[in-house]
Amino acid sequence: MTRQLPLADLIRKYSAPVPRYTSYPTAPHFHGDVGPERYAEWLRAIPESGDVSLYVHIPFCDTLCWFCGCHTKIVRRYEPVLAYLERVREEAALVSAHLPEGARLSHIHWGGGSPTLLEADEIASVAQSCKNILPCTDDAEFAVEIDPRDLDDERIAALAEAGVNRASIGVQDFDPEVQRAINRIQSLELTAACVGKLRGAGIASINMDLLYGLPFQTEDSLAETLRHAIAMDPDRIAMFGYAHVPWLKTHQRLIPEDALPSPLARLNQFAMACDVLEAAGYMRVGLDHFAKADDPLAIAAQAGTLNRNFQGYTTDSAASLIGLGASAIGSLNEGYIQNLVPIHDYMRSVEAGELPVARGIALSEDDRIRRHVIQRLMSGFVFSRSELERHFGSAARAVISEATRMEDFERDGLIAPTPDGFLVTRTGRFFVRAVAARFDAYLARRTARHSLAV
Template sequence: MNAPFPAPSLDALTRRMVPRYTSYPTAPHFSDQVTGETYGAWLEAVAQSDAPISLYIHVPYCRSICTYCGCTTRAARRDEPLIAYAATLRREIALVAARLGHVAVSHIHWGGGTPNILPAGTMEAILADLAGYFRFTDDFEHAMELDPRHVTAEGAKALAALGVNRASLGIQTLDPAVQEAIARVQPLDVVEASFSALREAGITAINADLMYGLPLQTEASIAETAEAMLRLRPARFASFGYAHVPWMKRHQTLIDEATLPNGDARLRQAALMRDLLEAGGYQEIGIDHFALPDDPLAAAAREGRLRRNFQGYTDDEAVTLVGVGASSIGRTPAGYAQNAADEHGWRRAIEAGNLPITRGKAFEGDDALRAAIIERLLCDFAVDLPALAERHGAVGETFAAEQASLAPLVAAGWVSLDGGRLEIRAHHHALARVVAAEFDAYLGRGGRHSVAV
């Protein structure tokens, strides 16, 4: 828990370094106490539950590296490394399947990197393995992150033939100067062509990722990008603040920090993006997503079913997320487990017949309860603390210290507390991660994070 807030200053709060909370406890608090054998036992317990799972497939390769990128990836200009990677990935899937059995799968999400640069035949082989090991639910969602520069008409048809029914395109910005600054040049006509190729192939559920806080970015360029993308009418938008973490991602040192918008500018850019997307007919989802009202994510938000995991906001109700591929993270009811980030270490473990886990975090104490509180704050901007505590077997837990630390925000009218019901009433996007951090029992024990907005 943080020290109590001083007299509230929105600018100061948005500059706080807090996690994005796509997990709790967060990755800096993982340790080597979770091993492949630990994770294997967790997977066997999942198999006994007979509940559907989700799969995340990590492909840590791109054709070139963008300087803003915070992902675990590397450049591959030849296909040979990709073919070798896919072969090892199939062996890992076999090891996981041996522990899970013939479970149901409700979601597959391919991330990276740029998954669709896998050579012809490799993705088909991976999916054939998955179809043999597992069974897909009737409402199965098959999503993939794509770089618009590598989406072709032929490639889109191949993805559709493999059952991909949702695509997430990394747009980020359409400002030529900003694109040059982040080493991701993709003119509007390239983006438009990727949308057309996907839609003509029958993949109509398209997400578009946009960013603010990038080098040289201005409110004018934010508006131009948003207006152009609104004309393309994706099903969903994500609007992320650029996380400048050069101590974690060395290639970000190539960005001139003097060209980055300051805290006030980031706040204005985020608000402008939000206003434009809402005016364009999109429903606000959590702190950084937007969806057309008939999209499943919008329905989940309205009905209180919204979830948050490593892919951000989702309507995926599976409790277990199994990650495969170097550096991927899995979540089970028992805790988190992360594969070796080093590809050579990942491959060596698999070749030895072992699950390639090098770190993780078993849930202990009130971890699961605090995780649920943080998730509801990020999804709903509100949480009934006593009700959630009772649901987790912690009857009588009031989180009195955490509530007391929020007193200045309550006095400012930004947060309300009524009988243990906590609600963020104003500045939701600026305050959600900051308020959630008050329930983070690990914060301050190591790890650096990006600013709140």
């Protein structure tokens, strides 16, 4: 019998730390047996007619945001950035030498750190290096993560000239007390001006990144942030949960833990945000993204073609993702790789003419089956037995059997049975990471620590 437990009881039962599932297997299970030689083999195996996605990591900022969970380094001088970018261009050439001529770039994404720390000349140069790897498709998406505090007219013009057509603007929260607590001082006026200038330069597709679960954040203050964000009319809004992992990111110890909302308060913040954004005409996409109904992300979600990778939810359907830069992760048909994380180690490896791979993992058939299940749960909130059999045949039987043993989730109203499997309920969507974790064969093998599931 299904029973709807109060949210507080569901949190106590299902909020144990689990991965965010931007990949499966997740990064803590990568290992050193996958190195440069195997990565080169995987690159050469990309189909000649295949689409390729490219991620470039710029691991530099000029100020430290205390909430940040990214691999980044604070710089006061520009010379280290220039030296790093030279190695990125060299890595791009190393990768290009292994790729088939017929492949095409369908997506480019620059993340950080802060890509807009780059000056205009370097924006143009790195963009050209990306396009030198492979020709772009006619409808290629070129997205860049934007810090409005770095942006000036010259950089905006360089981004537009480089072909950037989607800007992902970091906001987090507009409340001054919250901003002081996370060391991210960014005025509403500065952000609005940034949005206007980007659109004026022809970069029409705007994403906005917000956070819930921050110190001193309340439902009322978050609702006010949402009101300001909606007024800027972005095409997409990402409503990420702050991941407090001070054992991994020691600068997060600067955030007062007693000012963080409780797990229940945090979930109530997100539930309120879902209601506000949906009332404003945004469709909930996956776990934590929202998009206008005519946006490609919403269309992909409705069509069942939505994907999830290390940059979040995406329309990117390329089977191959190449990562450039320190700590960047690539995903290919055969498995995952991650570049060396320390910037100096990465630069030395590239300077020596080597692909700077530190670790990775080759996918087994069981990995592929479970990855498919977790991807569909995280993106479409559905488990389909027939779909799994269509893709994997009899090899999927063991995982299908596991899907029949989800009585606790069903009993508590987080999933509902269907003739072909089950779907995650509206309440269950808040706990979908916990549902996905039930299919994670690696979770009990290592002692990696994760953020809470809600």
